Amino acid sequence: MKVPATDPNTMDAPTPDDALHLVKGEGPIVAADGRPLKASLRRALRREKLRALGLVAPLLIFVLVSFIAPIADMLFRSVENQIVADTLPRTVAALEDWDYSSGEAPGEDVFAAFYVDLSEAVALKTHTRLGTRLNYEMTGMSSLFRKTGRRVGRFDTDIYADQFAALDPAWKDGAAWMEMMSAPGIESVLPETASAWQSWLRILENEGDDPAEETPADFVFTMLYRDLARGADVSAYNGPGADRLAAAAAAVGGFETVSIKEQFLKADKDWGDPEVWGVIQTFSPPYTPGYFLAAVDLKLTPHGIEKQPEEQQIYVMLFNRTLFMSLVITGACILLGYPVAYLLSSLPLRTSNILMILVLLPFWTSLLVRTSAWKVLLQQQGVINDILVWLGLVDDANRLILINNQTGTIIAMTHILLPFMILPLYSVMKTIPPSYMRAAKSLGATNWTAFWRVYFPQSVPGIGAGSILVFILAIGYYITPELVGGTSGTFISNRIAYHISSSLNWGLAAALGTILLGVVLILYWLYDRIVGIDNVSLG
Amino acid sequence: MAAEASDDAFVVFERVQKSYDGETLVVKDLNLSIGKGEFLTMLGPSGSGKTTCLMMLAGFETATHGDIRLGGVSINNIPPHKRGIGMVFQNYALFPHMTVAENLSFPLEVRGMDKATREEKVKRALDMVQMGEFGGRRPAQLSGGQQQRIALARALVFEPELVLMDEPLGALDKQLREHMQFEIKHLHERLGITVVYVTHDQTEALTMSDRVAVFNDGVIQQLDPPDVLYEEPQNSFVAQFIGENNTLEGTIEAIENGIARVRLDHGELIDAVPVNVNKVGERTRVSIRPERVEYNPERMPPDAHTVRAEVLEFIYMGDIYRTRLNVAGNENFIIKTRNAPDQRRLKPGEVIEVGWRPQDCRALDA
Numbered sequence: 001m002k003v004p005a006t007d008p009n010t011m012d013a014p015t016p017d018d019a020l021h022l023v024k025g026e027g028p029i030v031a032a033d034g035r036p037l038k039a040s041l042r043r044a045l046r047r048e049k050l051r052a053l054g055l056v057a058p059l060l061i062f063v064l065v066s067f068i069a070p071i072a073d074m075l076f077r078s079v080e081n082q083i084v085a086d087t088l089p090r091t092v093a094a095l096e097d098w099d100y101s102s103g104e105a106p107g108e109d110v111f112a113a114f115y116v117d118l119s120e121a122v123a124l125k126t127h128t129r130l131g132t133r134l135n136y137e138m139t140g141m142s143s144l145f146r147k148t149g150r151r152v153g154r155f156d157t158d159i160y161a162d163q164f165a166a167l168d169p170a171w172k173d174g175a176a177w178m179e180m181m182s183a184p185g186i187e188s189v190l191p192e193t194a195s196a197w198q199s200w201l202r203i204l205e206n207e208g209d210d211p212a213e214e215t216p217a218d219f220v221f222t223m224l225y226r227d228l229a230r231g232a233d234v235s236a237y238n239g240p241g242a243d244r245l246a247a248a249a250a251a252v253g254g255f256e257t258v259s260i261k262e263q264f265l266k267a268d269k270d271w272g273d274p275e276v277w278g279v280i281q282t283f284s285p286p287y288t289p290g291y292f293l294a295a296v297d298l299k300l301t302p303h304g305i306e307k308q309p310e311e312q313q314i315y316v317m318l319f320n321r322t323l324f325m326s327l328v329i330t331g332a333c334i335l336l337g338y339p340v341a342y343l344l345s346s347l348p349l350r351t352s353n354i355l356m357i358l359v360l361l362p363f364w365t366s367l368l369v370r371t372s373a374w375k376v377l378l379q380q381q382g383v384i385n386d387i388l389v390w391l392g393l394v395d396d397a398n399r400l401i402l403i404n405n406q407t408g409t410i411i412a413m414t415h416i417l418l419p420f421m422i423l424p425l426y427s428v429m430k431t432i433p434p435s436y437m438r439a440a441k442s443l444g445a446t447n448w449t450a451f452w453r454v455y456f457p458q459s460v461p462g463i464g465a466g467s468i469l470v471f472i473l474a475i476g477y478y479i480t481p482e483l484v485g486g487t488s489g490t491f492i493s494n495r496i497a498y499h500i501s502s503s504l505n506w507g508l509a510a511a512l513g514t515i516l517l518g519v520v521l522i523l524y525w526l527y528d529r530i531v532g533i534d535n536v537s538l539g
Numbered sequence: 540m541a542a543e544a545s546d547d548a549f550v551v552f553e554r555v556q557k558s559y560d561g562e563t564l565v566v567k568d569l570n571l572s573i574g575k576g577e578f579l580t581m582l583g584p585s586g587s588g589k590t591t592c593l594m595m596l597a598g599f600e601t602a603t604h605g606d607i608r609l610g611g612v613s614i615n616n617i618p619p620h621k622r623g624i625g626m627v628f629q630n631y632a633l634f635p636h637m638t639v640a641e642n643l644s645f646p647l648e649v650r651g652m653d654k655a656t657r658e659e660k661v662k663r664a665l666d667m668v669q670m671g672e673f674g675g676r677r678p679a680q681l682s683g684g685q686q687q688r689i690a691l692a693r694a695l696v697f698e699p700e701l702v703l704m705d706e707p708l709g710a711l712d713k714q715l716r717e718h719m720q721f722e723i724k725h726l727h728e729r730l731g732i733t734v735v736y737v738t739h740d741q742t743e744a745l746t747m748s749d750r751v752a753v754f755n756d757g758v759i760q761q762l763d764p765p766d767v768l769y770e771e772p773q774n775s776f777v778a779q780f781i782g783e784n785n786t787l788e789g790t791i792e793a794i795e796n797g798i799a800r801v802r803l804d805h806g807e808l809i810d811a812v813p814v815n816v817n818k819v820g821e822r823t824r825v826s827i828r829p830e831r832v833e834y835n836p837e838r839m840p841p842d843a844h845t846v847r848a849e850v851l852e853f854i855y856m857g858d859i860y861r862t863r864l865n866v867a868g869n870e871n872f873i874i875k876t877r878n879a880p881d882q883r884r885l886k887p888g889e890v891i892e893v894g895w896r897p898q899d900c901r902a903l904d905a
């Protein structure tokens with residue numbers, strides 16, 4: 001009958017005999033099946049835990065995928081900046097030796113590196129994206145990259161190709177190049193050429209062409225000239241075309257030359273501006289605080305952190321406005337919701353259920369419809385103004401402006417968020433027995449004192465819960481401010497939406513979102529410190 | 540039965556009626572006067588209107604009709620907080636967000652007393668209920684009995700002349716309950732306050748009260764001191780409700796010289812005291828207390844009526860024997876006898892003669 005009890009399902013039931021062993025047993029207490037009691041208990045608990053985990057697993061996975069992952073992605077995007085180093089790897093490396101404070105544009109080496117990088121980027125069409133990215137930091141970058149991109153293929157550097165071909169026509173032969181560039185040791189002899197050759201291969205691969213049949217682009221010849229002119233030790237190379245290379249090395253001294261830097265300056269004189277290079281240098285690291293600085297109206301410049309120009313400082317103002325208006329909305333919800341919740345909780349169940357339906361009714365209508373209804377009600381020729389004019393409270397000539405400003409946002413959002421205040425309040429108030437108020441009155445308290453000293457303190461957890469809900473919902477609200485907020489009533493979230501869908505500056509949108517998240521967490525922490533989160537009852 | 544509004548009456552209900560829904564009267568024509576310093580208990584089954592009466596007195600419900608006077612002044616239009624009535628609620632209603640001391644200090648604070656006086660009075664009240672060290676605790680940190688005492692102290696701390704208690708001991712276990720009954724009674728005697736007490740525990744009512752008002756169906760069935768209530772129930776409801784009781788049904792055959800002759804449905808003819816029967820031929824319910832029934836021939840009172848009875852069941856209960864008999868067709872006829880050395884234990888199946896004095900046998904309404 002004693003099966004080895006490994007599978008819990010086939011475990012033997014304890015027998016009275018086992019129990020006897022248990023009592024008489026010395027040393028660690030053992031369970032009925034002879035295992036140590038602790039191990040048995042752990043195993044039993046583990047099964048419980050696994051079952052619990054199994055039950056929550058679908059939700060857990062869903063939350064991970066749909067909530068945690070996007071937030072992590074957002075946090076990552078808010079600092080991520082690999083595009084510069086990815087698109088201009090050689091330039092970024094070359095710029096390390098350049099000192100911005102010198103006040104002069106970098107020298108020929110940087111331009112040479114930039115020439116190769118940009119040539120590849122243009123062929124792969126990544127230069128416009130880079131231009132857009134850098135344009136966030138300095139206006140004009142986008143068009144600068146676009147314009148130069150159109151010219152970079154027509155630089156006067158073609159003279160190098162012609163001069164090499166004049167030495168030996170084989171220099172125009174792609175197959176010969178292939179042979180030479182795939183020989184071992186060539187990178188150390190002709191480093192810039194080898195690097196440019198890799199770019200050339202990627203360009204051809206992107207176009208689906210065979211390198212053996214194409215004459216390399218001008219930038220490859222330019223780099224070859226630079227390597228040889230710098231006095232590359234061609235004797236160290238003895239692979240295919242070594243003779244040709246040696247001949248070229250001997251001849252480059254007499255070559256006609258062209259300055260790459262000048263070519264760029266000819267394409268656009270802005271390349272002579274050290275500011276442009278300063279920006280590229282500043283934003284070359286793969287991670288940058290630039291988005292966060294931009295989100296608080298600062299900017300990262302080559303001189304360090306600076307304030308944005310006055311007319312571009314909007315984010316701090318928007319954050320302040322969002323916080324302030326969310327507080328006002330929360331306050332309005334408390335003021336309007338508290339009496340309603342009180343009434344609901346003190347009425348008999350049947351009546352309160354009917355009223356509760358009225359409270360919940362807004363939930364059953366589309367948010368868009370409700371918000372649009374407010375437009376109809378609040379506009380200057382709208383229902384509310386009409387009534388006020390009709391009552392003579394407002395002069396027809398200066399009707400109230402209730403929409404497309406902060407007032408409109410506050411009115412509409414208070415209405416929309418009111419149920420989130422009423423429901424937790426109601427659920428808390430429902431649990432306060434009426435005998436407390438009676439007791440207070442029997443002890444001599446007036447209605448007001450009884451309410452304020454006895455009822456109200458007990459309803460505070462409801463206010464806390466409702467306030468947290470309303471405030472956090474309000475701070476991230478988007479549709480309503482968008483529709484009824486005009487320019488003065490929009491929230492930070494509207495700006496985030498703009499950056500996500502219109503300006504496509506996702507990094508800034510992510511930074512703004514991260515700050516918003518941080519603000520909410522800080523407020524939550526403060527709230528916990530001041531009110532105590534145990535004092536919040538969510539029902 | 541109705542209390543005449545005597546001059547020294549402190550609380551007076553006069554022709555008070557109460558209806559919640561406008562259809563049924565929960566309290567019907569209540570007349571009651573309570574003397575100063577009296578301990579009056581309202582006793583009755585659930586839903587009989589006890590709490591409603593208390594709430595009307597405290598001011599949380601308004602009487603639909605009639606007048607309630609406190610110290611000679613009609614209080615119908617005085618709001619609860621000006622009535623100065625202490626109240627102990629069934630669930631204690633201690634404010635959970637205040638400490639015990641704050642709870643006690645609350646009624647003093649709203650009366651505008653200064654801090655020193657408040658502290659002094661709170662301390663005295665806490666000492667009075669032997670809870671002196673518990674001032675700093677929250678109500679949730681107290682046991683049921685301790686909460687009960689705090690509720691009591693809070694109702695007394697502002698020295699009201701009248702204290703209402705609505706089943707204050709309902710939530711306590713038997714032992715604690717008996718202890719608290721004693722303490723409340725003791726406080727009442729010491730402080731000389733007037734107490735109106737609601738319970739549906741009849742032992743509690745009998746042991747604590749000066750007078751007990753038995754409620755049923757919104758009407759006071761009987762208002763008397765406990766002994767009178769027990770010995771001389773005025774109708775069969777009271778007889779049934781208070782203590783244990785044997786009933787035999789029959790018809791009045793004659794009433795003469797304060798003695799009613801009752802022909803039991805089973806055939807026997809017995810004598811009884813007519814209480815609320817007055818016509819020959821009227822149906823009646825004759826009530827006899829179990830401890831007034833005798834079966835030992837040697838102790839049988841000389842003028843006793845005897846009836847044949849068959850023993851059905853004998854229960855040993857320690858201090859008493861409880862025997863169930865079949866008497867005149869009633870198979871639930873109980874007799875209780877003291878456990879004494881000379882007392883015989885009856886055996887089931889035995890046929891005996893039981894008897895009682897006619898004075899102990901009351902002919903009540905059917």
Ligand SMILES: Nc1ncnc2c1ncn2[C@@H]1O[C@H](COP(=O)(O)OP(=O)(O)OP(=O)(O)O)[C@@H](O)[C@H]1O
Nearest residue numbers: 559560565583584585586587588589590591592739
């Ligand atoms: N607020 C109310 N609205 C309507 N009917 C009520 C209300 N309060 C009490 N009643 C009804 O009035 C009757 C008397 O109630 P009351 O509370 O006075 O009874 P009680 O004697 O205190 O009973 P218990 O011993 O169960 O506390 C009951 O039938 C009850 O249903």
Ligand SMILES: [Mg+2]
Nearest residue numbers: 589590591705
């Ligand atoms: Mg009651």
